[in-house]
Amino acid sequence: MYNGVTYATVLKKTTTQTLTNDSTKHVLKKGQKIKVDLAVEPWAEDFEGYIYRLHDYPNEYVAQSYIKLRNYLPTSSYSELTFTFVKPQTTADTKFYSLDGTPTGVSYRNRNQTPLTTDGLYYLWVPSENKAELFYHYVPYKQDRSYFVNNDGTDLKDAEIDKNTNKPIETTEDKIHYSNSFIKVSDVTYAGGNKLVPLNSPKDAENDQKVATDKDKQELQRKFEAKKNAQNVKGHDESAVKNYNNALLIASSVLKSPKATIAQVRQALWLLEPIRTQLAL
Structure with a gap:
């Protein structure tokens, strides 16, 4: 076990991915040397092996099958990082x-x-x-x-x-x-x-106890409209899907309420993001 940063050799051309399995535009070329610092067990139940975190790009990962490691690394899991x-x-x-x-x-x-x-x-x-x-x-x-x-x-x-x-x-x-x-x-x-x-x-x-205006709700309305139409729910866990649907329900309730506070608007806006991460959207 090598507790730190080690090198890996890219075995075939690929793009990196996020923790939630979205592809990035960052291309890794065959034969390229990269630094990695953590092995992570991903969220997907049908995925075998680990994804490895790039040391110089801490929000990007590469699947085990695409690299050859110089040293073994400490392990973590999707849940521990989420x-x-x-x-x-x-x-x-x-x-x-x-x-x-x-x-x-x-x-x-x-x-x-x-x-x-x-x-x-x-x-x-x-x-x-x-x-x-x-x-x-x-x-x-x-x-x-x-x-x-x-x-x-x-x-x-x-x-x-x-x-x-x-x-x-x-x-x-x-x-x-x-x-x-x-x-x-x-x-x-x-x-x-x-x-x-x-x-x-x-x-x-304290300050956000004021009743929200239509202007205060604009960003929440925009994100709610974008996310309620997202049908590519890739999470396999029933609890996560349930939380996602409930986050949309909460956002809708806040948008419709004439008594909603700024605190409710801000929190509903925030709630839409971590729920999507937990679903690996």
Whole structure:
């Protein structure tokens, strides 16, 4: 194992790719020497081997079959480079919060202190405390309804079952809670993956409580229109596809609401990006 940077020889002409399997315009020629520094197990379930990160182009990778390595490298995985994992500090159920800083009424069933998956770090304005607090944005990755309970520890009310699919019918509120809930940083500790930095400041959280104007919503409208027509969903994981559809639902709800705040607009705009990354779009 070579913990650092090593050289590789390109065996045949190819272009590099992103972590999410998109091709770039960067061409590697046969016989070219390149520097690589990490072997990554990619997201695709049918991919054999690793993709290797180019040291001089840290957002680009090349598949194992296209290169010959001088030294073996440390390994990582798509999940470790995409998500941040946090561990509850106690065995008490972990409360979820809405974007407005209030409890959703739903908690994570936490008897075994299982790490939770997150993908963003946000200051939210908490009205009850009249201040901004730091929260992780939760990602319900490969988790179903059985992981969640009411804040008093009782089971959630059984959802109606769709007779055609035999799956629970989720309300719009259920979908928003599923894909856009937050965890107080003070309730958990970092357990691995990406080390995040806050996406806003405490002052931003306070100032963005103003009602958004049509002008404030313009960029969200543009990106929503572009993304809602994207049909090339390449993710194989049902949770990721569900999160993507819910992110579009959230954006649509914010755009339609005359009471939506600037904070809601900014967060809906951000939410569309990591969801696409998790889907490998």
